[in-house]
Amino acid sequence: MDEAEKIFRSIFKSQISLPLRENFDRASKVFTAAYSKEDIDAYNRALEKISDLEALEFASRYRNRLPLLVLKFKLMVYLAETTPENLGFYVNRKDRRLIGYISIAYGGLRSMVKFIKGMFLLRILKNA
Amino acid sequence: MHDVLIIGSGVSGTSAALRFADNGIVPVILDVGIEPPQEPEIKEKFYSYREKNDSFKLMIGEQFEGLNNLDRRKKVMPAKLVPPRMRFVTDSLKDLYPVKEINFSVIQSFAQGGLANAWGAGVYRYNDRDLRSFPIKKSDLLSYYERLSKELGISGENDDLVPYFGQDNLLQKPLRLSDNAQKLMNNYKKKKKKLNKKGVFIGRPRLAVLSQTFGERKPCDYSNLEFWQPNLSHLYTPSQTLKKLIKENKVVYKKGYLVRSWFRKGNAVIVQVEHIKDRKIEEFECKNLVLAAGAVNSARLALTSRKDSNTRLTLLDNAALLFPFFFPGRIGCRLETDAFGLTQLNFIYDSNEDEIPIQGSILEITSPARAEFFQSFMLASYDNLRLIRYMLPAIMVMQLFLPSSAEDAAAIRINENNELEIYGKNRNINKNLINKTIKILRILKAYTFPFLVVRAPNGHGIHYSGTLPMLESSNRLYTCSKFGELYGEPGVYVADASVFPYLPSKNCSFTVMANAMRVADRISLLLKGRT
Ligand SMILES: Cc1cc2nc3c(=O)[nH]c(=O)nc-3n(C[C@H](O)[C@H](O)[C@H](O)COP(=O)(O)OP(=O)(O)OC[C@H]3O[C@@H](n4cnc5c(N)ncnc54)[C@H](O)[C@@H]3O)c2cc1C
Numbered sequence: 001m002d003e004a005e006k007i008f009r010s011i012f013k014s015q016i017s018l019p020l021r022e023n024f025d026r027a028s029k030v031f032t033a034a035y036s037k038e039d040i041d042a043y044n045r046a047l048e049k050i051s052d053l054e055a056l057e058f059a060s061r062y063r064n065r066l067p068l069l070v071l072k073f074k075l076m077v078y079l080a081e082t083t084p085e086n087l088g089f090y091v092n093r094k095d096r097r098l099i100g101y102i103s104i105a106y107g108g109l110r111s112m113v114k115f116i117k118g119m120f121l122l123r124i125l126k127n128a
Numbered sequence: 129m130h131d132v133l134i135i136g137s138g139v140s141g142t143s144a145a146l147r148f149a150d151n152g153i154v155p156v157i158l159d160v161g162i163e164p165p166q167e168p169e170i171k172e173k174f175y176s177y178r179e180k181n182d183s184f185k186l187m188i189g190e191q192f193e194g195l196n197n198l199d200r201r202k203k204v205m206p207a208k209l210v211p212p213r214m215r216f217v218t219d220s221l222k223d224l225y226p227v228k229e230i231n232f233s234v235i236q237s238f239a240q241g242g243l244a245n246a247w248g249a250g251v252y253r254y255n256d257r258d259l260r261s262f263p264i265k266k267s268d269l270l271s272y273y274e275r276l277s278k279e280l281g282i283s284g285e286n287d288d289l290v291p292y293f294g295q296d297n298l299l300q301k302p303l304r305l306s307d308n309a310q311k312l313m314n315n316y317k318k319k320k321k322k323l324n325k326k327g328v329f330i331g332r333p334r335l336a337v338l339s340q341t342f343g344e345r346k347p348c349d350y351s352n353l354e355f356w357q358p359n360l361s362h363l364y365t366p367s368q369t370l371k372k373l374i375k376e377n378k379v380v381y382k383k384g385y386l387v388r389s390w391f392r393k394g395n396a397v398i399v400q401v402e403h404i405k406d407r408k409i410e411e412f413e414c415k416n417l418v419l420a421a422g423a424v425n426s427a428r429l430a431l432t433s434r435k436d437s438n439t440r441l442t443l444l445d446n447a448a449l450l451f452p453f454f455f456p457g458r459i460g461c462r463l464e465t466d467a468f469g470l471t472q473l474n475f476i477y478d479s480n481e482d483e484i485p486i487q488g489s490i491l492e493i494t495s496p497a498r499a500e501f502f503q504s505f506m507l508a509s510y511d512n513l514r515l516i517r518y519m520l521p522a523i524m525v526m527q528l529f530l531p532s533s534a535e536d537a538a539a540i541r542i543n544e545n546n547e548l549e550i551y552g553k554n555r556n557i558n559k560n561l562i563n564k565t566i567k568i569l570r571i572l573k574a575y576t577f578p579f580l581v582v583r584a585p586n587g588h589g590i591h592y593s594g595t596l597p598m599l600e601s602s603n604r605l606y607t608c609s610k611f612g613e614l615y616g617e618p619g620v621y622v623a624d625a626s627v628f629p630y631l632p633s634k635n636c637s638f639t640v641m642a643n644a645m646r647v648a649d650r651i652s653l654l655l656k657g658r659t
Contacts, residue, residue, distance in 0.1 A: 010509065011509040011510060011513070012510070012513070013510060019182060019184075023184055023188070027188075027192050027195065030192060031192075031195075031198065031199060034199065034201075054508055054509050054510060055508065057508075057509060058507075058508040058509065071198065071199060073509055074198055074499075074502060074503060075195070075198060077499045077502045077509070077513075078188065078194070078195055078198060078497065078499040078502075079184070079188065081183075081187070081497055081498055081499045082178075082182060082183040082184040082186075082187045082188055083182055083183075083184075084178060084179055084180060084181065084182065087175075087178055087179060089513050089516075089517065090498040090499075090513070090516050090517060091175065091463050091465070091498070091517065092460070092461070092462055092463050092517045092518055092521055093462055093463070093465075094462050095460065095461050095462050096460050096518070097459065097460035097461065098460065099460060099518075100459045100460020100461075100517075100518035100519075101459060101460060101518075103514045103518060104459065104514060104515060104518055104519060107507055107508075107510075107511030107514045107515065108507065108511070110508065110510075110511055111507040111508040111511045114508040114511075115508070118508075
């Protein structure tokens, strides 16, 4: 799996389309250029060593670590919104109140678990 | 020699030009005049378009303009100015006209039509309470407000907010409310007595947005395109008036010129301009010069023309507070994909006769990119997407503008290298106001928490003013007479918000426009030999 594929899968749990991958690769180059070698190395290490990038990014966001990973997640969220096939992730087209409540409550719990896992992953990465 | 030269084609310059045209005078407008990119118009609603088309070009752009706010280490821009088709509004002249911002984030426009190409079109009359530090009264502005109502086309209602916005008998019916706004309005009606007792009033905004056909302009189509496409027919911009005046030969419009300074020669004012393309310098001679370059640039011109790098001028703005709030009962509802994506309602908090009331705009958030909210949610990425999908349809944002404060005002000056420097000051925000507003929202069954309230960066009120204030009798440099004439500079007038000595908690542009017409009337009378 390449960078775009890994990040997309971590956020959306599905497969990235070709046009989105191309846009991500182009944008990624531009934005990465503004980061230091250390940040880029840390990011590459994370991509290589950690499979649950979602948990790692979540903990990094709160711990001010791995800024490039946090940025690439945001980048993917912006870019994916422009593709018709991913619009459903952003736009609720029908009234689904019960599902809405349940998924937000479940999301809160899931995020707590992800956060704890992310903290561990940060430690593993530091010691690696 | 020209009778009148106007610098700038924003709301102030265009309104002055309109009044000159009414008076049979043909002014010359000098403007940088950047125009929108030539892109095919989106003829569908925003969300239907996106269901069928890849929207990378529309939302992000080939230069990744739409990703401006991705990296928070860079200058953050208000979301409405970020989309690729809106970038022309704030295209800067970094090399030609450098600015140093210190604890202040200035939003400037060199576009044809100025900042109002991206405005929210909220048009509010000032009343005598708002004008209490001004040397003029509401009655001095009334006829100009009425003339402008006929030009702009304003929708709204003479409702509970009439004491604050004034009676306007030319209003078109208000726009259709979004479901969230309707819910808030229903809750207000139920609790009206209690809220009014506390000094809280809610009503329809006055918007230069059409709900009915108006001349050649079409009514609002609830397309949610307000963030994405400039020159929407239903939303008034000064370019519409400008184009009409040019077509009718009532104004001479010269774009591509950056005005550098002016000086006096006998009775004439000589204006020095630089061509943007080839940087050639040219001079224009006039009897009357009208500064309408926006409060920052008009002040810059005044300082540069005096070669004054010692004076610091005050720069006022409304500090802006953003209160996102939600209706629990609307979590999981469908996103309203056919809505008007800007101000739905206005909120007034008038707790005490002696204090200036606080005004808020209650905004629908259906138009900006959903991704803009991703960073504000606090869960893991996949769960943040669920919040975007199920929570955002239940959320609105209230933007409160705080009255300007002389103690916390920013300052501007020109340095020895002729660069503009802007120094911002951090303003202490009254926590009590935040807590009270949250309590009021709770009465309306809308919920938020203090930690969700965001203070916009210094300068993001985008109501710059006060740099060249008008006084009853101006008696020192960089102040104006009550007719906008700059002290010690006969024939040089200021028509933009520079002359406002104070900003109440209200969007200022409609009053800027009315005052620009008043200034134009004064010059017209003098030109015709009557005072
Ligand atoms: C997102 C957004 C929403 C807003 N919403 C509202 C709202 O709802 N209600 C409201 O009242 N206000 C609103 N505003 C504020 C409003 O747009 C501005 O207050 C208003 O447009 C200022 O008009 P102006 O004519 O004074 O100056 P500007 O709009 O700044 O125009 C300046 C003009 O001068 C020209 N110029 C500048 N310097 C030079 C020079 N040296 N030589 C030649 N030309 C020059 C520029 O090209 C431009 O044409 C909003 C602003 C923004 C950005």
